[in-house]
Amino acid sequence: MLKIERDEQGALLLAGRFDASQExxxxxxxxxxxxxxxxxxxxxxxxxxxxxxxxxxxxKRLMQKNGQLIxxxxxxxxxxxxxxxxxxxxxxxx
Amino acid sequence: MHERAFKRSLDSLxxxxxxxxxxxxxxxxxxxxxxxLQLALEEVFANSVEHNRTSTGDVAxxxxxxxxxxxxxxxxxxxxxxxxxxxxxxxxxxxxxERHAGGLGLHLIHTIMDRVxxxxxxxxxxxxxxxxxx
Numbered sequence: 355m356l357k358i359e360r361d362e363q364g365a366l367l368l369a370g371r372f373d374a375s376q377e378x379x380x381x382x383x384x385x386x387x388x389x390x391x392x393x394x395x396x397x398x399x400x401x402x403x404x405x406x407x408x409x410x411x412x413x414k415r416l417m418q419k420n421g422q423l424i425x426x427x428x429x430x431x432x433x434x435x436x437x438x439x440x441x442x443x444x445x446x447x448x
Numbered sequence: 449m450h451e452r453a454f455k456r457s458l459d460s461l462x463x464x465x466x467x468x469x470x471x472x473x474x475x476x477x478x479x480x481x482x483x484x485l486q487l488a489l490e491e492v493f494a495n496s497v498e499h500n501r502t503s504t505g506d507v508a509x510x511x512x513x514x515x516x517x518x519x520x521x522x523x524x525x526x527x528x529x530x531x532x533x534x535x536x537x538x539x540x541x542x543x544x545x546e547r548h549a550g551g552l553g554l555h556l557i558h559t560i561m562d563r564v565x566x567x568x569x570x571x572x573x574x575x576x577x578x579x580x581x582x
Contacts, residue, residue, distance in 0.1 A: 355462075371465075374494040375458040400483065402490045403556060407549030414544060431483045438559045439552055440540025 356405075358383045361394070365426075369397035372405030380405065384412040389421045396427035406439060413445060424448060449521065451510035456497055464493060464509065468520075471511045477518065481579060484560040485518060488577050491553035492522050492532065500527040517562070520577040527573050532557070533566040 356376040357369040366387070372380065393409075413423050424446045428436070436442045452467055454460040468489055472482045489509070496507050505525040512519040535558040536551040558564055563578035 373461050373465075373490055374497075375461045400486065402487055402494070403549055403553035404494065406552060410544070410547055410549060414547075417544060431480050434480075435487065435556065438540075438556055440538075440542075441547075443541075444544040444547065 356380060357397075363392075365392040365394050367394045367397065371399055372401040372408075374402060374404035377404040377408060380408050381411070384408055387412055387416065387423075389419070390416070390424065391421075392424045392426055394426050395429070395432065398428070398432060401432055401435065403439075406436075406441065409445070410441070422446060449510035449512045449519075451508055451521075453506035453508045454493070456500070456503065456505065456507055458494065458497055460507075461490060461493070464489065467509065468511065471513075472518070475513045475518075477581070481518075481581065485520065485577075485579055488557045488561050488579075489520055489522070491557050492520075492575055492577065495530075495532070495553065496522070496524045496527070499530065500524060503527050515581075517578050517580045522573075522575045522577075524573045524575070526571045529568055529573065531566045532575055533564050 355370045356372050358380060359367045361367055409423060416422050426448045428447060433447065436447065450471060454464055465486055468486060469482065472478065472485065493507060503526040508523040510521040532554060536554045538551050538555040561577045562580045565576040567574040
């Protein structure tokens with residue numbers, strides 16, 4: 355199960371598992387993002403290519419408006435998955 | 449092998465992960481190895497759900513532990529051939545505009561698994577994933 359919440363500073367908080375069963379609902383939530391946004395991933399346990407696809411689609415859309423997603427507090431295993439996918443260079447990871 | 453059938457639906461993912469994680473916990477496997485096995489299994493299963501829409505049969509998942517490795521075997525019935533043992537051409541250095549999610553799952557499977565095998569028996573696809581235990 356994936357939870358997506360927005361905090362008082364406007365950052366999105368991702369918690370749980372971002373697998374293919376969550377892709378559709380997550381895409382709806384990310385489609386609401388219209389400007390540069392921090393994504394707090396400290397409670398994100400897992401992500402697959404379906405979840406990464408949602409992030410890529412959002413990043414592409416935002417970059418056309420000079421915005422971006424900034425991924426924060428990713429656990430080391432998930433950072434590795436991003437590196438395997440070559441995505442550590444197209445996202446700002448803090 | 450320890451085998452169970454799962455309905456061909458992304459809604460089965462939770463039960464699929466429970467099945468795998470219980471097996472891995474029983475063998476003392478956690479952390480990075482467990483995460484990579486979950487990822488590889490999801491990618492293959494989701495591929496079956498999304499690309500074999502004409503089949504209505506369940507997908508059978510079997511797990512085996514040997515001293516050297518964990519083996520996952522996925523049997524997908526009444527489906528057209530799709531050889532997952534060939535790594536896809538994914539340019540991991542491409543600019544964002546040229547990136548798309550297609551092929552990424554298969555690329556990840558080949559990156560994190562030590563062996564990816566594909567076999568056919570009539571209209572059944574048999575995919576075997578092997579991860580060596582360090």
